[in-house]
Amino acid sequence: MASNNYAEVIKDLTETQRIMGEFEDMAARGCSFKVLQFNPAVDRFEISCWRVSNFPTLPDVEVSGTMMDGAAIAALWNSNSDTVEAVYFGNGCFGLFYQSDGRAYIAIRDREL
Numbered sequence: 763m764a765s766n767n768y769a770e771v772i773k774d775l776t777e778t779q780r781i782m783g784e785f786e787d788m789a790a791r792g793c794s795f796k797v798l799q800f801n802p803a804v805d806r807f808e809i810s811c812w813r814v815s816n817f818p819t820l821p822d823v824e825v826s827g828t829m830m831d832g833a834a835i836a837a838l839w840n841s842n843s844d845t846v847e848a849v850y851f852g853n854g855c856f857g858l859f860y861q862s863d864g865r866a867y868i869a870i871r872d873r874e875l
Contacts, residue, residue, distance in 0.1 A: 768809040769817040769849040769857065769868065781848035781856050785839075785869070789832030794872040796827030797835060802866050817859070820851040823870050835869055838862055 772778050789795070802816040809815045818826075838860070839846050845861040849868060857870040 768807070768815040768819055769851055769859070771817075771859065772848040772850055778848040782846065782858065784856075785858055785871075786836060788871055789836035791832070793832050795830050795832065795835045795869045796823055796872050797830050797867050797869045798823040798827040799865055799867050817849070818868055820855055820857075820870065823857065823868050824873070827868075827870070829872060830869070838867075839869065 772781065798818055800818055805818075806814040806816060807818045807822055809819060839858055842860045842862045845859075847859045849857045849859050851857065851870075855870070857868045859866065859868050861867070
């Protein structure tokens with residue numbers, strides 16, 4: 763189980779659909795999101811004990827992500843729905859992974875209010 767050290771792709775389709783629904787609801791309510799573009803083929807993110815992952819950690823997305831409004835990010839993941847996957851960072855934190863125009867992204871809800 764993850765603990766904010768790295769993103770685990772959720773393989774359970776029902777859970778993925780539930781998380782996607784929550785993200786759609788947050789976007790419809792006008793929430794902002796942090797979105798990090800990365801290349802899983804070459805980018806590496808330190809997760810712990812000198813281990814690395816090709817997916818960013820939650821702090822990587824929080825610190826380096828670009829702010830996007832809900833309507834803009836929902837349009838992106840909806841237009842790339844065949845690539846959307848839910849990810850779990852641990853401690854109840856989820857994100858959406860999607861690909862667009864050959865690039866990979868992870869989106870999380872912005873926690874700053």
